[in-house]
Amino acid sequence: GENVEQHPSTLSVQEGDSAVIKCTYSDSASNYFPWYKQELGKRPQLIIDIRSNVGEKKDQRIAVTLNKTAKHFSLHITETQPEDSAVYFCAAIGYSTLTFGKGTMLLVSP
């Protein structure tokens, strides 16, 4: 089945810095890659997603890039703010597989 590796497991940045979280997947049939944010004590919520026919997608301070050849995708957060502190999960999804990464705890210090 699908295997999704997510790195780093913890990321600490200063407010205003950029943060990058990387994921790799194993199943070349995967064609949908969402990112979820889970604040402490709250439910995961979709923040951005990308499909395999697109190489990059941006939404304000958040962007996701996809390299299908290398089977990796990344979440980029610019101008980080304390409210960006949360656990971020990537996922790789095909028709019959649904696999999440183990999560990255992002800590943004004021």
Add this chain to the structure above:
Amino acid sequence: DVKVTQSSRYLVKRTGEKVFLECVQDMDHENMFWYRQDPGLGLRLIYFSYDVKMKEKGDIPEGYSVSREKKERFSLILESASTNQTSMYLCASSFGGSSQPYTDTQYFGPGTRLTVL
């Protein structure tokens, strides 16, 4: 606004008990999911349902069963709870009707933290 609710936020049960976790969504979604979330392991899919009375096993179905008698309600059942089932359980739903059921945005419930003693 999509609303997914779960019957309990916290639950404490004893080993061997039968446990029911319930999830209700109010957006007429076709798909519903049960996950467990453990530190360092992320979200792991237990079961998925794409229609009433229809279900598919996820990655870790052992020790669990599910029931979907009505479209809005999806129940997770632990037939005989064990201590290794102590975890956070998250329900989710998505719109459905897609040829790729997993690719719709999933909306999560608040979670049930189950402790089995």
